[in-house]
Amino acid sequence: MMSNKKITPRKLSGFMELPPEKQIIFDNMKDKIKKVFDRNCFMPLDTPVLEYAEILLAKSGGEIDKEIYHFKKGDSELAMRYDLTVPLARFVAMNIDTLNFPFKRYQIGKVYRGEKAQKGRFREFYQCDADIIGNEQLPLVADAECVNIIYEIYKELNINAIVNISNRNILFGLVEDYGYSDKASQILTILDKLNKIGKDNAFKGLCDIGVKTKHAQDFISLALKIGNFDTILKEIEPLSKNDTFLKGIAELKELYGYIKAYNIPEDKYCLNIGIIRGQNYYTGTVFEAFSVEHPEFSSIAGGGRYDNLAEYYTDKKLPGVGMSIGFTRLFDLLDTHNMLQDSPCYPADVIIIPMGNTINTCLSLATDLKAHDIKAEVNYDGRSFKAKLKDANRKDVPYVIIVGENEVATGKYTLKDMKNSEQFNLTKEECINKVKAE
């Protein structure tokens, strides 16, 4: 059965594959995010990775972005999902009559974008999304709920993050007020890049598309407003009497009230008028979270309010608000900057080492330990007792139980506390209690 010609084993670039010791940390963090979603009563959804291409491409009018993995199978044009929002829209549109609204769903799953692979860019990555979808209407408190989810997640992950919040109606309102409604999208695109390109380039960009000097300065100065809600709201409120602008102010005030009610600590959020979030698709509240230690990281969570989740699939108006974390990228950032909370480790609480022909006693003992939720395994590899002990030491396991023939006879086992090299002679029950006490 041996084939002679070997194929060099290799993995596609841009696809994360962690060593198992690190995968444990990844999975634990993913579980913590899931726990926050569950605790907040969001419901899980698990849509297929593959969809009809027509569904995924509805937004672009069927045009295929080169980033999208798509192919033909039989008569069907298929594509791999590139986000979790389009599948949610498809799901809600299909099940509109049986779902309860507001519908709060989360999904943690892999998405695919065949972009140019480069450091920090992945072609397959986990997204952790939570969205709240209303039928016809959705109160603004839902926006606060999504901001709070981001706060809770980063608290759970023990990462110091700050959620920067804005409302697109503020900038849109001033744009309207100054008479540039026809250029709104261009203006916001430039302001969105303010931090990247700098004030001068943004100013030049605005002037180039025909914005007057004074107005360009005002837009930039407004987009640079960042600080606590009370201060910034007081500063910007007098700037315009435009209806859209005042709607933005009113919504921010209301949102601020809810955020305080949620008891999110003051240093965990701020008002930042420069948050725009590219996509035209957001219509009110927008937010992005940043690392406090590394503000230079691009955002580590984002989201906002949209008017119409499933406009390509249904005439029903489904306003929503959602948040999303690009988890694979986040993990990679934390890993690269030595910011992971846990160290890679072997998953055993106890390794049981047979000495002599005691393997069966070891297996029984493992069964009893596991029945008490202790992670236990028997080292049955072919190596010597000494090598096995050394191996347990290298794996940094908290406890080792040695089972020699003497131990089998007396029913007392040698439990070794590997941290301080203490050794005890204990019955099975005493072993269980000692390990569980840890």
Place this chain on the structure above:
Amino acid sequence: MMSNKKITPRKLSGFMELPPEKQIIFDNMKDKIKKVFDRNCFMPLDTPVLEYAEILLAKSGGEIDKEIYHFKKGDSELAMRYDLTVPLARFVAMNIDTLNFPFKRYQIGKVYRGEKAQKGRFREFYQCDADIIGNEQLPLVADAECVNIIYEIYKELNINAIVNISNRNILFGLVEDYGYSDKASQILTILDKLNKIGKDNAFKGLCDIGVKTKHAQDFISLALKIGNFDTILKEIEPLSKNDTFLKGIAELKELYGYIKAYNIPEDKYCLNIGIIRGQNYYTGTVFEAFSVEHPEFSSIAGGGRYDNLAEYYTDKKLPGVGMSIGFTRLFDLLDTHNMLQDSPCYPADVIIIPMGNTINTCLSLATDLKAHDIKAEVNYDGRSFKAKLKDANRKDVPYVIIVGENEVATGKYTLKDMKNSEQFNLTKEECINKVKAE
């Protein structure tokens, strides 16, 4: 922004997509399986869904099975994984120098097979795999460890399953002994279908390929042996003195010793010589689990010993043993036969209902409840108080807390126990204690 032409929302057939209430049950079961793998100190792996087609097709010499989803992206031929074993082989071959052997890994992930969609067949499905890989050698106790994992999983899931165990050397040995080594693969293929096609057809099939009447009867009679290890071993041991056969007997005896040591209850496993498991790839121990209530279900777990995990990618000999559960299919079977342990339910422990303008107090209260790991949400939809209470009732939530303006003033909330319709007037702390006590 409204597009006028709607695209009918639809999902590919053969792709499971559960309603969220049922997804909760699915996820809980998946978590239980993960817990068993963790408790047994298997390490998690999360390989990409996409691989170079060349890697996935190495086994078939590059020939493309029509079941495999494959396509070209740029210059690369890609394919979606159709199992978790080939990616494991690729991973181990790539990381052979840094892994510790025996390497115990698990993976729970989606795999893709574009088969004809039909009831109970899925094109995208979760597999839950655990494998133990040795470097050059791997003791037989590893085979018992995989059998024990299946036992532990079904115990955890509260499903009555029985693991049917055999060793392919038994049938191979008798085939050798009778002088049919050149027809071994054909004979085992026929015997593998014994239950499906019946004794008579199997007999006819064997005779058709040139097996003598007496020998055909012996093969069938051997393949029908099923019962407890002691009885069946005693019955079959005298049948042959062939080396392969005796190797099979010796391995089964040794395995039986380990299984007893693990304390797997006697009614949870048996010796069944008819277990063959199609693939040529298994070389010794083989096992399949069946539902006790529904023995007519095809196997609900399977696995076995193989000599050489990564023969297509490396010259290193990597013997292994593994188990696998086709989890999506299992869930579908249980669901179809009303065998799911839990009922679909709304994920909240408590729904908080504002009465009057008390939303901010409700949000604070939710924060405090969640800090005690209580799943709490505020019902802020636009409907009346009565409608909200009715909704909580329909969702079958255990507790409702009503926050009226009076409650805000007194700091005492109305907690409603929805099961027996009792109502209490409690402080926040008392609410927390009462819900946590549940």
